[in-house]
């Protein structure tokens with residue numbers, strides 16, 4: 001294309017915010033139009049919304065617009081998983097591309113995870129990246145560019161930190177869209193950041209979302225439910241304040257009903273084992289085995305009298321069956337002995353002191369135990385599959401939330417829970433909550449790499465984001 005013609009095209013796209021839609025013969029919805037009007041080099045935009053309002057298609061339009069208005073830039077397109085990137089984002093990018101007139105299409109080449117200006121594959125492009133790759137270095141080297149992020153709520157903060165470090169120049173641009181599935185993290189915090197232009201799109205107000213979808217969601221979950229908030233209203237989940245329960249019933253029921261078809265096992269996720277060691281003779285020890293969104297197995301020991309060696313044997317037997325990548329043991333009490341012995345024997349064990357300060361959000365949570373329980377809650381809200389165990393469900397229904405005098409969130413103390421649950425303690429929940437501890441730091445992974453080759457290069461789980 002001649003330089004003169006290209007300049008003309010560039011001016012057209014700069015001056016008319018809807019030019020890119022006209023080229024693709026797409027009429028933007030009023031919600032998409034709002035973002036198109038706000039988008040220009042240097043802006044930081046964050047969009048939270050319910051399902052199906054056309055976010056991913058909008059991001060695809062922005063890819064082409066940016067490549068014309070900012071020549072010779074290399075830009076990352078980030079999504080939470082490879083599947084999202086391939087099955088949704090690149091599909092939308094192709095969908096938009098195929099609608100362009102031939103002369104416009106000829107400017108670009110699209111490959112499996114790249115869109116580039118033909119002849120400049122290395123210097124003028126968008127490249128697909130995933131937040132799960134844990135290779136933050138994959139995001140380094142991008143400067144003065146446009147970061148486009150889809151499913152932003154599911155991207156780990158670590159990735160955002162790298163992105164923000166790269167976005168120092170004035171014309172650096174950031175567009176993040178997503179379903180607000182979590183109450184915390186960079187995505188939701190951006191809504192309090194004055195540097196961001198913020199949009200919230202309610203699916204009820206989108207011409208693209210069918211009345212049927214809204215009706216089904218309303219009937220199935222109720223307008224007050226977190227599902228309705230997250231998937232329709234585009235608002236983050238709330239605590240179930242009315243009942244004060246950590247995990248509302250409908251989340252438990254849906255998790256129980258889900259089949260392998262609803263949530264297939266993702267074997268690329270680390271296989272994690274949580275071990276809650278009984279504190280006294282009247283409790284039992286519990287083991288939970290989780291991989292990504294699936295709780296695969298629950299085991300409960302017979303009541304014991306504090307024989308840590310017997311418990312260790314039991315843990316090892318379970319380990320040998322499942323070969324998890326990590327064993328997390330609560331080291332408060334007898335668990336310390338179990339963890340030491342496992343470590344001595346060379347198992348990939350991590351001791352978790354649940355009474356310590358939270359790792360990620362000490363402002364919000366009281367102790368690490370509380371933070372892990374709230375991560376477990378997010379896992380339920382975002383969608384998981386659990387085995388049918390009456391005992392486990394009973395425990396889940398009896399976890400109540402509390403706040404400290406300083407306003408930090410916590411779950412009710414074990415002492416109070418025991419009273420409510422009739423002297424029993426939530427052992428299985430404790431074991432499951434432990435699996436939300438960070439998978440491990442690089443040096444740990446190195447040390448255990450002989451036993452856990454599958455996660456040698458992975459620093460965190462894509463489900464929890466760390």
Ligand SMILES: Nc1ncnc2c1ncn2[C@@H]1O[C@H](COP(=O)(O)OP(=O)(O)OP(=O)(O)O)[C@@H](O)[C@H]1O
Nearest residue numbers: 026027028029050051052053054055056057058208
């Ligand atoms: N302006 C538009 N006109 C017609 N169809 C559109 C428009 N924008 C998006 N669509 C179509 O609407 C559907 C939903 O769009 P899209 O996947 O972009 O929504 P989303 O908000 O990303 O959804 P989700 O919340 O599931 O991620 C797709 O089939 C897409 O092609």
Ligand SMILES: [Mg+2]
Nearest residue numbers: 055056088150
């Ligand atoms: Mg989408």
